Amino acid sequence: MKRALHGLLVLVSVTLGLVAWVAWLNVRAELPVDEVMPPTASAQLVAQGAYLAKAGNCMACHTVQGGPPYAGGRGIETPFGVVYSSNLTPDEATGLGLWSPSHFWRAMHHGRSRDGRLLYPAFPYTEYTRVSRADSDALYAYLRSLPPVAQPNRAHDLGWPYRSQAALAVWRALYFKPLDWEAQPAQSAAWNRGAYLVQGLGHCAACHTPRDALGGLDAARPLQGQMLPVQRWYAPSLTDPAEAGVMGWSAEEAVRLLRTGVNQHAVVTGPMAEVVFRSTQHLSDQDLSAMVAYLQALPVQPAEPVAALPSVPVQIKRGAQLYGQHCAACHGEQGEGVPGAYPALAGNRAVTMGQPANLIRMVLQGGYAPATEGNARPHGMPPFRHQLADDEVAAVVSYLRSAWGHQAGPVSTLDLVRDRGAESR
Ligand code: HEC
Ligand code: HEC
Ligand code: HEC
Known part of the structure; x- marks a missing residue:
């Protein structure tokens, strides 16, 4: 009896202590x-x-x-x-x-x-x-x-x-911990301004930093990419040049992407098109350059690999046919694209990235780059969700990931089933 009472007392004090601490x-x-x-x-x-x-x-x-x-x-x-x-x-x-x-x-x-x-x-x-x-x-x-x-x-x-x-x-x-922004004297003024904007008002981490099951940001993997849980768009890693990292580009090209939504290497889509449309296109060149200075100085950290599926050769052949039929008119027989109108798909990291979710989304639902001053009338990509069956989409996407020297893993119809569900959002 005494022991039970003692145990209860300990439990109550520990609980009260925890409550007070929280x-x-x-x-x-x-x-x-x-x-x-x-x-x-x-x-x-x-x-x-x-x-x-x-x-x-x-x-x-x-x-x-x-x-x-x-x-x-x-x-x-x-x-x-x-x-x-x-x-x-x-x-x-x-x-x-x-x-x-x-x-x-x-x-x-x-x-x-x-x-x-x-x-x-x-x-x-x-x-x-x-x-x-x-x-x-x-x-x-x-x-x-x-x-x-x-x-x-x-x-x-x-x-x-x-x-x-x-x-x-x-x-x-x-x-959560309230933080007072502190400039880092060892870094340039531009880097500091960029860090302040990216980490603060720009809230890039809200999408680009992985979260755990309780929705907490993983402080150990800042900006290293995550699948947005509800929208099921993948916000790629800003620390990996094979994903969304901009360290391999000239500063001008990186600024151009944030200002206009397109550059020589990439075009923003989905939730990122919204970010450019509503936010970054309105920022001054000086602030965009500062953000780029910070983004380019992020330590390079390769994104976590996605488990590869066994390749299916027949599917790839079918994919090549479908590509010629449905895609080549805009993106070119060799995936070379048309500068200023249709993005090149050869060598495009939106195609070769480990995580294929955005690629699948793009083919299923199509999309537009944001209309910005530097790209006032963007061309559109038509949706193929009604024209192509799941196995056809898987085939054409798998083809893209192996064509023109690409070595990204193929995509299965399973990936698609999931993404068809998400696509209406
Ligand atoms: C990603 C979406 C999102 C963005 C971006 C966002 N907010 Fe909010 N904000 C919310 C939501 C959701 C709530 C409601 C939170 C709640 O009630 O607990 C909220 C609540 C607030 C509140 C509290 C209002 C109240 O009545 O208690 C303020 C103030 C606020 N936001 C200001 C801002 C400002 C300023 C910005 C831009 C710098 C901003 N928000 C950007 C989603 C957002
Ligand atoms: C609402 C979620 C969201 C927010 C906030 C967000 N991003 Fe993104 N971002 C994405 C998604 C999803 C993609 C993948 C689609 C794409 O490539 O356009 C992406 C892609 C990118 C890319 C690669 C673009 C390409 O096509 O190569 C860059 C660079 C980028 N984001 C930078 C930023 C920066 C800088 C911020 C903060 C100012 C930011 N993002 C805020 C969701 C977001
Ligand atoms: C009518 C012209 C047209 C056709 C046909 C077309 N596309 Fe596109 N595609 C575009 C445009 C324009 C964009 C850029 C739109 C955007 O980013 O939202 C694009 C974007 C893409 C992207 C994303 C590239 C990036 O850098 O983010 C992929 C992948 C893609 N298309 C694949 C395909 C495939 C596969 C097919 C055939 C099944 C196809 N497209 C057919 C015009 C076309």
């Missing part, structure tokens, strides 16, 4: 918020905030298609359920009307709402925490300059236990 981790480094409202912002500060909002791509998540800008309500699908974005317009009842710059900073830096509620990391404050207070104030000034829209926030659609603040507090204790 609670402490969730408020560490937080300063008390103040309610001081700023004087009317200068036009310059508002313009600076508008620019930073592009760099952070705030509008994409905070606007429903066809709805008023920044009024929130867009559902962000996660493996744990749907998290709806908030109304960021200065409406007092439903938006940020009553927020002070200090409340706003706490949301960006600590991931906590005005009322003290912990925010879900579908809002990428795990990255935005690096944003400076000055930039946070500029963003705030910009958002306050928007017309107020009365639109109540939608309740999230999360299963248990994910919907509880306690579960979120534990998640944050494990994966």
Whole structure:
């Protein structure tokens, strides 16, 4: 009896200790918020905030298609359920009307709402925490300059236990730490600016860094690529020149990709086309060059190999026929493409990358590069989902991966079945 009581006491104290520790981790480094409202912002500060909002791509998540800008309500699908974005317009009842710059900073830096509620990391404050207070104030000034829209926030659609603040507090204790950006004096000013933008507002890690089963970013493998769990697009590794690394390109070509969506080597598609369209095309040449300086200096780390399937020779022959029939008119008999119109497929890493998901997606659903100032009327790639059966798509894709000296593994119909399911998203 005494022993049982003792055991219970130990258990209770350990639990209380853990709870206190998690609670402490969730408020560490937080300063008390103040309610001081700023004087009317200068036009310059508002313009600076508008620019930073592009760099952070705030509008994409905070606007429903066809709805008023920044009024929130867009559902962000996660493996744990749907998290709806908030109304960021200065409406007092439903938006940020009553927020002070200090409340706003706490949301960006600590991931906590005005009322003290912990925010879900579908809002990428795990990255935005690096944003400076000055930039946070500029963003705030910009958002306050928007017309107020009365639109109540939608309740999230999360299963248990994910919907509880306690579960979120534990998640944050494990994966989130507020960070003050610190420049590295050994690096150039451009590198530092680039690192600040890539790691902070650009939140490139939100897609390009692998996550574990609980959705936490794997700090040991920064920017090393991951399959986006819901969308099932592969965000390739930025540290591997055979995937999305830009260290093998000239700085000009890398800047061109972020500014226009295409360059001599590549064309952005899917979620990355959105990033270029809404965010990076609007950045100054100086900021894009800075981001490229940082990306080119990332330590090279080959992406993890994808298990290869045994090759199927007949399929490849069939694939070559299908290629001639359906693809060569645009991409060329030898996969040479047409400069300025159709990407070359020979030597293209979008074709040879270990992970074939994007390649399959492209053939099934087609797509467009983003329309940008430098590429105002992009050519489209037609979808083949209705024209080609699964085994035909597998054949043509496997052919591409072995043609013209390529040595990437073939693709099976199994890969396709999975990706047909994802493609409607
Ligand atoms: C990837 C999608 C995404 C992007 C990009 C994004 N947000 Fe959000 N944001 C969300 C979601 C989802 C929420 C709701 C989180 C919650 O309620 O727990 C949110 C919540 C917020 C909140 C808290 C509002 C409240 O009422 O508590 C603020 C402030 C905010 N975002 C500002 C921004 C700013 C500024 C940017 C750009 C620098 C930005 N967001 C970019 C998804 C995003
Ligand atoms: C919403 C998710 C998402 C975000 C955020 C994102 N990316 Fe991507 N990125 C992708 C996906 C998916 C691809 C693969 C499709 C493609 O190649 O265009 C990709 C591809 C790329 C490529 C290779 C393009 C090519 O075709 O060779 C580069 C370079 C890149 N991303 C850089 C960045 C940088 C820099 C940032 C931050 C400013 C960023 N990405 C943010 C999803 C994302
Ligand atoms: C009408 C012209 C046209 C036809 C036919 C066509 N494509 Fe494309 N393809 C394009 C264009 C334009 C793009 C660039 C669009 C984009 O990036 O969203 C593209 C992009 C691609 C990409 C991605 C390249 C990259 O760098 O990201 C692949 C892979 C591809 N096509 C394969 C095929 C295959 C396989 C076929 C035949 C089954 C085919 N295409 C038929 C025009 C075409």
